[in-house]
Amino acid sequence: xxxxxxxxxxxxxxxxxxxxxxxxxxxxxxxxxxxxxxxxxxxxxxxxxxxxxxxxxxxxxxxxxxxxxxxxxxxxxxxxxxxxxxxxxxxxxxxxxxxxxxxxxxxxxxxxxxxxxxxxxxxxxxxxxxxxxxxxxxxxxxxxxxxxxxxxx
Amino acid sequence: xxxxxxxxxxxxxxxxxxxxxxxxxxxxxxxxxxxxxxxxxxxxxxxxxxxxxxxxxxxxxxxxxxxxxxxxxxxxxxxxxxxxxxxxxxxxxxxxxxxxxxxxxxxxxxxxxxxxxxxxxxxxxxxxxxxxxxxxxxxxxxxxxxxxxxxxx
Amino acid sequence: xxxxxxxxxxxxxxxxxxxxxxxxxxxxxxxxxxxxxxxxxxxxxxxxxxxxxxxxxxxxxxxxxxxxxxxxxxxxxxxxxxxxxx
Amino acid sequence: xxxxxxxxxxxxxxxxxxxxxxxxxxxxxxxxxxxxxxxxxxxxxxxxxxxxxxxxxxxxxxxxxxxxxxxxxxxxxxxxxxxxxx
Numbered sequence: 001x002x003x004x005x006x007x008x009x010x011x012x013x014x015x016x017x018x019x020x021x022x023x024x025x026x027x028x029x030x031x032x033x034x035x036x037x038x039x040x041x042x043x044x045x046x047x048x049x050x051x052x053x054x055x056x057x058x059x060x061x062x063x064x065x066x067x068x069x070x071x072x073x074x075x076x077x078x079x080x081x082x083x084x085x086x087x088x089x090x091x092x093x094x095x096x097x098x099x100x101x102x103x104x105x106x107x108x109x110x111x112x113x114x115x116x117x118x119x120x121x122x123x124x125x126x127x128x129x130x131x132x133x134x135x136x137x138x139x140x141x142x143x144x145x146x147x148x149x150x151x152x153x
Numbered sequence: 154x155x156x157x158x159x160x161x162x163x164x165x166x167x168x169x170x171x172x173x174x175x176x177x178x179x180x181x182x183x184x185x186x187x188x189x190x191x192x193x194x195x196x197x198x199x200x201x202x203x204x205x206x207x208x209x210x211x212x213x214x215x216x217x218x219x220x221x222x223x224x225x226x227x228x229x230x231x232x233x234x235x236x237x238x239x240x241x242x243x244x245x246x247x248x249x250x251x252x253x254x255x256x257x258x259x260x261x262x263x264x265x266x267x268x269x270x271x272x273x274x275x276x277x278x279x280x281x282x283x284x285x286x287x288x289x290x291x292x293x294x295x296x297x298x299x300x301x302x303x304x305x306x
Numbered sequence: 307x308x309x310x311x312x313x314x315x316x317x318x319x320x321x322x323x324x325x326x327x328x329x330x331x332x333x334x335x336x337x338x339x340x341x342x343x344x345x346x347x348x349x350x351x352x353x354x355x356x357x358x359x360x361x362x363x364x365x366x367x368x369x370x371x372x373x374x375x376x377x378x379x380x381x382x383x384x385x386x387x388x389x390x391x392x
Numbered sequence: 393x394x395x396x397x398x399x400x401x402x403x404x405x406x407x408x409x410x411x412x413x414x415x416x417x418x419x420x421x422x423x424x425x426x427x428x429x430x431x432x433x434x435x436x437x438x439x440x441x442x443x444x445x446x447x448x449x450x451x452x453x454x455x456x457x458x459x460x461x462x463x464x465x466x467x468x469x470x471x472x473x474x475x476x477x478x
Contacts, residue, residue, distance in 0.1 A: 023176030027207075032199035032249050035477050038191045045261060046185035056392060061317055061382055064366035065389075068358040089389060096185050098365040101390045108198060109342025110477055114271045117191075121263060121390055129363070129382075130389025131318035142319040145386035186392050187426060195477025209478060214468055216404055217452035218475075254476050261392055274476055282449070282468075283475025284404035295405040298472035300445040303454040 004028055004030040004088065004104065009077075012086035014060055022087050022102040029104055031082035036110035036118040042101040044094045054135045058091045061129035068128045069147075072120055080116045082107045087120060087128060100132070110151060126150070157181055157241065161253040162230075165239035165257075166222040168215055173241050176254040180236040182257055189263035191270040196248045207288045211244045211253060214282040218242065221281045225273055233269045235260045242272060242283060279303070284299070310336045311357065312375065314346065315382035320360070324350050340371040342381060359386060396422045396463060400432065404471035407476070410436050425450065426457040445472060457468060 004012045004025050019152045022039050030037060044056050046144060073085040086104035094100055107113040125145060132143050157165045157178050165182060183190060197209050200263050226238040239257035247253055257272045260266040285296050286305060312331045321327050324346075331345045339362050347354050362369045363382045375381065398417045407413050410432075422438045425448050433440050436447045448455045461467065 003230045011349050027203075030196070030250065030323070034250075035198040037194040037196060039190075039194075040263065041179075041190040041192075042263070043183070043187045043190060043201070045392055048392065054392075057207040059318055059321075060389070060391065061315065061363075061384065064363055067366050096197075097183065097187075100392070110193065110271075110274060114193075114267060115219075118263075118267045125390040127368075128389050129361075130315065130382060130387065132388050132392060133318075134392070136345065141320075142385070143320070143388040143392065144359070145388040146317075147361075147386045150361065151371060152368050153372050198478055200478065206478075211475065212404055213427070213472065214401065214409075214449075214452075217449055220476050222450050239450060240457075253478070278476040279429070279473065280454075282403065282447075282473050284471065285474050285478060287478070295408075295471070296474040296478065297405070297445070298474040300447075300472045303447065304458050305454050305459060 010012050010084050012088065013063060013066055013073060014088045015060060016090050017092050018036050018086055018090070020090050022099065022101040025086045025088060025102060026104045029086045030106050031083055031106060032085065032108040035108045036113040037104065037106050038110070038113040040103040040117050042121065044096050044098050044100060045098045047133060049151055050106050051072065051136055053095065053096065054137060056094045056100070056135065057133045059096065059131050059133070060089070060091050060143040062124065065128050065130055069124065072123050076105070076116045076120060080107070081111045083113060085120070089128070092148045093131070163237050164226050166219055166226060166243065167241045168213060168218060169241055169243050170245050172186065173243050173255040175252065175253040175257065175297065176253060177257045178239045179257045180242060182239045183259050184236055185263070186261060186280065187236055187259040188261045189266040190257065190259050191263070191266040193256040193270050193274050194252045197249050197251050197253060199249045201287060204289055208249065209247045209288065209292060210255070210286045211247065212286070213244050218281050218283055222277065225276050229258070229273060232258070233265045235265060235269050235271050238273070240277065242281070244283070309334050310340055310377060312336055313382070314342060316325065317382065317384035319385055320353065320356060320383060323352050333376060338371065338375060339369050339373045339381065343371065346383070348374055357370070360384065361386060397427055398422055398461065398467060400428060401466065401468035403468065405471055406439065406442060406469060409438050422461060424457065424461060425455050425459045425467065428471070429457065429460065432469070437442050446470065447472060
């Protein structure tokens with residue numbers, strides 16, 4: 001499998017159609033200066049509020065999604081002393097237990113890595129144009145995020 | 154390589170002498186109910202405040218360390234709706250870039266997983282009897298944690 | 307009077323309701339995102355209930371109803387995003 | 393009068409200073425962790441400067457200087473812990 005694509009600062013912002021390999025992403029971005037690596041994996045759960053989920057489908061506005069993912073990384077690097085950022089989102093059909101999004105933050109210090117990683121996924125869920133449709137035994141439903149007035153550029 | 158040892162509740166508390174495989178640990182403890190997996194890896198950094206580190210040696214009071222690691226897991230499961238906890242600490246000589254401690258928290262929801270994982274490493278560094286000695290080019294030094302009055306049982 | 311052509315990308319539930327991932331609108335006066343949305347509602351009445359919680363982007367940056375549009379801009383309309391974990 | 397034997401586990405810098413990971417102390421009256429620490433200081437004067445920031449455990453639970461000791465207990469003395477990341 002090909003390595004993830006690191007940009008000129010060594011960070012990874014990528015949209016994929018196949019399985020996310022978070023450990024590979026972490027190994028790729030890590031450096032000798034790192035003291036802490038925090039990762040987040042968003043997983044397709046087998047239920048939503050007790051209703052049994054069969055699978056999910058993710059759709060994205062890919063060019064804008066990549067741009068927004070890079071923006072999140074740039075914000076993180078301004079706010080915190082992180083070493084590297086890796087954000088990979090998968091699109092298409094995902095089965096239960098599969099990873100929809102993987103985030104890696106490396107830093108010299110753990111508190112920074114936790115805060116930045118949490119910020120990354122919270123912000124991704126607000127500004128990165130990706131949507132999911134959940135398939136149940138007896139129907140399907142588009143999941144819509146909370147509507148928030150987003151800053152216009 | 155052997156799988157990590159899961160106890161009767163499916164959680165892992167283990168001390169090892171060889172490389173920690175955090176992705177393997179995560180795969181082993183994850184379940185169809187998980188929506189979020191947060192991992193923390195503590196890494197041997199190549200410097201301490203600018204002074205070049207060659208390697209570290211970790212020493213532990215193993216029986217008590219395992220007991221305290223289980224206690225952290227039990228506290229987490231009381232405080233948060235996490236699904237599984239995995240905490241693995243390595244002892245012996247570790248080179249730059251190697252993982253000294255790996256923590257995995259799985260949960261239906263991400264906030265819980267972040268909070269519990271952060272709590273796990275912060276608490277481990279206070280109550281788990283493990284010590285490290287840092288080797289520099291021109292000497293070695295025992296690292297001692299901050300002294301805090303710990304609760305007696 | 308010149309007829310402006312605007313291509314509008316649609317995503318997720320909005321795409322399904324309109325039945326297409328891209329529509330081309332023709333109008334002789336298009337100045338803002340609001341004009342596009344009004345035209346879309348006129349041509350596809352089924353989108354009407356959607357209005358209050360939609361997001362707009364122009365050239366891949368978030369926009370609002372008052373954002374001005376130029377010829378050749380890439381406009382997209384979509385529901386609140388829901389990527390990441392579930 | 394009965395002589396009590398107490399085995400004391402030592403770790404990290406304390407272990408290095410004493411030169412052993414386990415010492416056996418003999419005393420005719422040992423009631424608390426403080427008695428053990430006093431005896432250890434008498435036999436190994438080099439540990440003295442350590443006193444204020446040491447941790448004690450009895451049977452793998454944190455203890456303090458006033459914790460009572462019984463025959464057969466596992467006592468350990470060590471510096472503040474420093475595992476995890478660096």
